[in-house]
Amino acid sequence: MRKRRARRRAVGARAPILVEAKANARWSLDFVHDQFAHGRRFRILNIVDDVTRECLAAIPDTSISGRRVARELTSLIERRGKRGMIVSDNGTEFTSNAMLSWAQEHKIVWHFIAPGKPMQNGASTVACATNC
Numbered sequence: 001m002r003k004r005r006a007r008r009r010a011v012g013a014r015a016p017i018l019v020e021a022k023a024n025a026r027w028s029l030d031f032v033h034d035q036f037a038h039g040r041r042f043r044i045l046n047i048v049d050d051v052t053r054e055c056l057a058a059i060p061d062t063s064i065s066g067r068r069v070a071r072e073l074t075s076l077i078e079r080r081g082k083r084g085m086i087v088s089d090n091g092t093e094f095t096s097n098a099m100l101s102w103a104q105e106h107k108i109v110w111h112f113i114a115p116g117k118p119m120q121n122g123a124s125t126v127a128c129a130t131n132c
Contacts, residue, residue: 024080026050029069029088045069047076050087056080066096077106085109 032044045064047057059072077083086103088094090112103110 021051023052023054024049024083026085026087027056027083029086029094031064031091031093045072047073064093066093066098069093070098070102073102074106082106083108085111087111087113089113090115 026049028048028050030046030048032046033041034044035041040062042060042062043064045057045059045061046055047059048055057072057076059068061068073086086108088110093099094110094112099110
């Protein structure tokens with residue numbers, strides 16, 4: 001038997017997060033998981049403004065791909081204007097080639113938090129639990 005090679009993830013550069021004090025300067029993305037009474041699982045993509053902690057979007061679905069995340073962010077940018085930075089964990093939806101090319105195309109800085117450190121994106125986690 002051959003040993004399977006690990007899948008290489010497309011990961012953007014990691015840089016320190018600079019905090020701006022104006023609204024809509026930085027958005028955070030995070031997923032919340034739950035399941036229906038009959039057992040089927042679903043996910044909610046939450047997009048939160050880090051400064052005002054306003055829930056900009058909560059998109060529920062049973063399956064959310066990187067292309068779907070890009071489509072939702074494009075519609076949100078059309079409504080709210082372009083942002084300078086987006087912060088998320090390094091989940092497969094956010095590290096997909098579709099998302100990296102979308103971020104380059106729209107000239108948006110995408111910051112990935114360190115693996116296993118959810119408190120680096122704590123504002124999003126708290127806001128998702130309370131507001132969205």
